[in-house]
Amino acid sequence: MDSHAQPSVVIVGGGIAGLSVAKCLSDNGLSCTLIERENQLGGHVRSWACMATDRCLRCFCCTVEDLIDVVESSERVSVLTGCELESLERPGTNSFRVQVRNATNGDRQPVEAAAVVIAAGFTPYDPSEKVFWGYGVHRGVVTLQELDTLVRRDDLAGFVGESDEPLKMAFFQCVGSRDRSIGADYCSQYCCKAALRMALRLRKDKPDWEITIFYIDLQVAGKFAGSLLSLAEEKQIRLIQGVPGEIVPREDGTLEILREHKGVNVREIYDKIVLSVGQHPLPDVSRLSSLAGLETDRFGFLTAAGTQDPCRTRVDRVYVAGTVGGPKDIEQTVEHAGRTAAAVLADLNGSERTQQ
């Protein structure tokens, strides 16, 4: 196979953003090389569960399976899993030489590229640095991502036990988002809808659980989002404004919280508490940004050219796609990746026109 003889578009990251860019470009006749650090494609989304109740709740998780199939069977996409971007050189104005390193055996492989798309994704906030949540200490406290993975593996019982006793579960929103103290004073944009879907998904199997979502301001924009809110009200999901400040474990393993209600502190007991953690920049985002000659914003996300051009960067022919440039839900990520693909097509098309 001599797929590297012809220059292609190198895409760094095989999550939903990278896959979307690869599909869109290959559908338009371009060849791509997709570099993924893990041993399989799909990124975070692949470990998240379907949230359908008696209908699809538009969580978009299943779409990653469609994309993986298309990309893996495409002749125009060469997939390098277990590999990292090691270096990025620019021998000519319109060409890159990308060095890809296999993380397991250390093998290096050069790839010639006409454009580079960074779609490396995000990292979920680790709430253990805020000791008052007791994450990692109290057994009943998990992140929304962890709960998603449990449901995906059909292993909810491993967390809540086999007992038929109705459970009291609470979701805490904005954990690691809208928080100036950790430099994350931005909204992560996916968590309100994700918590609402998870609450409805749990309600499908557990009609007698008491499920509460504590929020600051509900952000439910977008298609079907209004329906999520009305479904939650219909299915008796408690929605309470104000997120409690501390989780205190009790001897019987339950969790106690204090919340303010009409000026009075109210004590409430929960069995399980789910922290809806925000999207944070990748730990090695600075390595990526310096390799590609990019900058990061004050939060640590890769900086794009600006509001009017959120996919191109200050470096010609280097693009960003998805959450590496800022928090997004899956739908927004796919849309953003589509715009990135369009920018790549436009620029390569433009250079072709100039050549003529």
Added chain:
Amino acid sequence: MNQKPAVSLNRDYMPTLPAALVIGDGQSGLLSAKALTDIGIAVTMVKTRPDGRTLHCSAPDFDRQGFEKSLRSVLQEVELVEPQGAVSMRRMGDDFEVRFGARNVRTFGCVFFTSGADMTTVPSDLPEGVAAVSPDRVPAPGTKVAFLLDYISPSSPAAGLTAIRQAIDNAASGGASFVIMKHAPVAHLFGEALYEDAKRAGVEFYRFGETLPTVRPRPTDPSKDSGMCISVVDVVEHGDPVTLEVDRLFYAGAPDASSVMPLAKEVLVNDVDEEGFLLSSSVHCHSGRSFANGVFAVGECTGELDLIRTAAQAAAAAARARSWMVRACARKEAEAVRFTDACIRCMTCLRLCPHNAISFVAGAGRSTVTASAAACEECGVCVSECPRLVLDLVFFPEAAIESFVDEASRIHGSRPVAVYGCQRSPGRAASRIGLPPDVLFLTVPCAGRISESVLWATMAAGVQGILVVGCHHGNCASNNGTDWAEARVTAALEKLGVPTGMQPPVQYASVAANEEARFSRIVRDFCRAVRGETT
């Protein structure tokens, strides 16, 4: 200087691509036209309304004048059409035949609907003089203004952010600003900072929770022309109602689906969401794509969107439109659905096709029905609903089902259970798990292919039970194939007349591609139930 182009876009893969039609010359239309011309697609644009609205954008680095100038420059690259009379369109093979009035008939490779929805009119229980929030309607500097969000129904976050931006500007000009809301709109990377800026600038925020604020006109004051009194209880301060007296009240609404262009609703008839906006709320309809292949929708006609999201939707849709036209060129000679001579042109297929793949050409002698191989996704809904049974899929012919049924009858002594599952969801789930040996599993393109006659034939083969598995309701890649499958199972059971309390021998279920454990459980439970085993 003489460097070879790094990647060749057009010549290697493409002959000439057909032109795109963009319906609507507002900002969403211009954004779509720009995205299309940027990637080398010629655009014809239909004028719909001269008074196109301005899209919301409150990003701090946004240069509205520069943006609008660059949008206007697009007009020099497109052909602008002012239709004399009604516009109508229909599929003609891979293309779309569009009529502008009686005489002017043109052909396009794809169609973009962008004619935006109007913002909701101000609710009638608010007094006269309350204006809608708009980027074009800035409050007079130095006045006392209030912005009302989430009144009765949630505001568009884009309008909410515009309100906060204008509240800051008004406070900076020496005025007083109040924002009365249920939820602060912050869902943008800059949203939280904008909200913090507003608090620093002295904008007062009130969260009204479940108790709606009341608004009445300010008692007449000859020195001022209008004004409002708003009474609001803040749930955070939870005190007595506060009465705010302002010179001007702005209401942040949301787009109104009733103003979506009728032609768009006609073409995308099966493709509108719960609220009536274009594009159904399926995971397959995003980035401007509809189920009708080659038809796209961009902007507020698809629901609430700000400028940034509209631009992203337009660009993503343009890239998809291009790949759709590439596919159409590649599949020009291909055949997806076969029609026999017994076709009576009843147009059932044309009406039911979720992908708008069927076209009907009235000829001088015999009219013909054809399916575009590019638009067809081989779901088989047309095949199984054809009243004359004259259609067949080329890549998944009737013979595939017949040989499956034959196999079932060959081994009917062991009373197998037949499972029909679509390739997208149960098919993928099944590839990760092992099914019991006495289960015969047939992967079909879409559950919508399983007609009632397939169910009867399978039953006649002597199977113990039939399980039809599709995608979840609202998740089917062919819009409603899964609903068809469920309806046919229900119809078959009605004819069978299974007594209550008895396990029906035919059952419908839905799973997602990432629910292999659930799929395995559904199959196991069904096998046990039809065999009368207890769990």
